[in-house]
Amino acid sequence: MPFKPSFSPMMLEPIRDANLTAPHWRVLASVLFHDRLSLPKEKGKGCNAKNLTIAEETGNLPYAVVCRCLSDLVKWGYLAREKAGRETIYRGVYTERKTIKDCPIPPKRKGDKCVTNPDADSGDFDPAISDDGVIEPEIIGDEFADFSAPSRSDETENQAQYITLRGVIDTPKEGKENSLKGRTVPARGLAEWREAFDRLPDGAKVARFEEAWKAHPEWFESERERWARWLFDVADTYQGENNAIWAQAGRLWEEIAPC
Helix, strand or coil: CCCCCCCCCCCCCCHCCCCHHHHHHHHHHHHHHHHHCCHHCCCCCCECCCHHHHHHHHCCHHHHHHHHHHHHHHCCCCCCEEEEEEEEEEHHHHHHHHCHHHHCCCCCCCCEECCCCCCCCEEEECCCCCCCCCHHHHHHCCCCCCCCCCCCHHHHHHHHEEEEEEEEECCCCCCCCCCCCCCCCCCHHHHHHHHHHHCCCHHHHHHHHHHHHHHHHCCCHHHHHHHHHHHHHHHHHHCCCHHHHHHHHHHHHHHHHHC
């Protein structure tokens, strides 16, 4: 009796794209396995697997590497990303090219290297898409903007939650510092900083983390991947809901994510 094969329906364009590293290929294959051609079929829920699930399926790639690979694949046009409530959905983007030779060879992208392990391929790449052989994210409806771009949305709320390293709140109305019960001083050490940090709302946590990261990066080095995961989850949660928190958390994730 013939068996029903399982497969990951890979599009043709990546075959000629030397910018993809081994982790990129593994992450892309995992997403496409879950997606099951939802865009060309115009049906199906797409890939809603969590990033931790993809990390496990790809041989326990570091969580931050999976996040970065997903962002690259969206920027390069191989995946479309959308929000469905609190879920993030990924869909493979396919073209009507008939053969591999119909796909142009993308130029080598310059930028940071995504080095994940000694056995992984490495390559230089740039988030910008300049080759017409790679589908622009705008064409597929991706709205995942550049984390480094300044955001004015929800600026008042973000300012109201801003907490300095000395443990005081800057109020947007008065433009001066008010005591936070006069007791929370991050300089006393990571334990006291963390105790105060855990009581804050998400927006204030991101602001507090940025200040501590700049002043005491050694506090976070041993658990850098866990903090990167937290920042990515915050950015993912507030995307489209609070642009100020989303942009700040995403920018910090780009800074500290191990690669």
